[in-house]
Amino acid sequence: AVERSQAKLVVIAEDVDPPEVIAHLPLLCDERKIPYVFVLSKEQLGKSIGIDVPCAAACIIREGEAAGLLKEIVTRIDQVKRGTQ
Numbered sequence: 001a002v003e004r005s006q007a008k009l010v011v012i013a014e015d016v017d018p019p020e021v022i023a024h025l026p027l028l029c030d031e032r033k034i035p036y037v038f039v040l041s042k043e044q045l046g047k048s049i050g051i052d053v054p055c056a057a058a059c060i061i062r063e064g065e066a067a068g069l070l071k072e073i074v075t076r077i078d079q080v081k082r083g084t085q
Helices: 024-032 040-048 064-082
Strands: 009-013 037-041 056-062
Touching: 009 024, 009 040, 024 037, 037 056, 040 056
Parallel strands: 009 037
Antiparallel strands: 009 056
C-alpha cells in the first residue's frame, strides 16, 4: 500500500528485530509523502489492529468514518516533526 501510495498513515513498531525489516519504510513514506509514526511495541501494535501476533508495521488505507480523526492525527504528527507543537 505504501509503494502504491494508497496508505493514509503508516504505523511502525520500534522493537522490530532485525531493524532492516522496517528500515526502508520511513524513506519510502517520505518519498511518497505518506505520514508515519513509530510506536514502542510490535506486540501492542498487533493487538491494536486486532491480531494475536506481533506486527512490525501497519497502515490505514481507507479511513471511513474516521476521516476527521485521521486528519487531526496527521496534523499533529506534522506539527511534532516540525517542532511546532
